Amino acid sequence: MSTWAILAAAGSGERLGADRPKAFVALGELPLLATSMERLDESDWIDAIVVAAPPGWEEPSILLAEEIGAGKVSAVVPGGATRAESVRLALAEVPDDAVAVLVHDAARPLVGDEVVGRVLTPLAEGWDGVVPALAVADTVKRVDGDLVLETLDRGDLVAVQTPQAFLADTLRRALAGGGDATDCAGLVEAAGGRVRWVEGDPRLLKVTTKADLERVSAWL
Ligand code: CTP
Ligand code: MG
DSSP, X not given: OEEEEEEEOOOOOTTTTOSSOGGGSEETTEEHHHHHHHHHHHOTTOSEEEEEEOTTOXXXXXXXXXXXXXXXXXXXXXXXXXXXXXXHHHHTTSXXXXXXXXXXXXXXXXXXXXXXXXXXXXXXXXXXXXXXEEEOOSOOEEEETTEEEEXXXXXXXXXXXXXXXXXXXXXXXXXXXXXXOSSHHHHHHHTTOOEEEEEOOGGGOOOOSHHHHHHHHHHO
């Protein structure tokens, strides 16, 4: 029984607009990637980690793992053009005997051990995938350009984060389809998998803009 983590860190960070990929923008004293890497490395739930690094940044990623003593980092692969492709490339490094795979965005540095446990535990109850999610506080409307089309029932909506947990075989099959989605659970759902949600964590805020980076650094 082993659980592998995939750290999706290969994005360019266009909306952040820095002079380097988002994973290597400073958060505190170290690159942003260091925080999630260190937290997953320290988690008793996780046996090994594969990092999908920004293409050309594999070596700095390996050096960073060494610098922070993240001994569970078993492989660093260059990511692909989309998040799904990056996860697919990283999953190729996960051995066949892995039972569960946790997929996490490096852009969400403040991953806690509690939420890792919350998403991994239901896999033993027959779920194909488990996602952390938060209730939606704002009213959500469907729009078309500047026209409001309709108001959705907020009670039926949640905002989904990572880390997301999957049975390894289920994730392999879902990704083999070659599709794209903004999260892995979307591919598992599309492949007919049963995905449940559990309580997320507001501190799992995804660093997208400079304001997000400032907010997360204040929480460090
Ligand atoms: N990601 C990835 N490979 C890609 C694109 C994204 O591994 N080809 C990862 C990012 O590194 C990030 C996570 O997926 O940890 C969520 O993506 P996002 O926040 O959109 O990051 P970027 O794509 O880097 O940012 P932007 O969309 O602003 O360019
Ligand atoms: Mg993106």
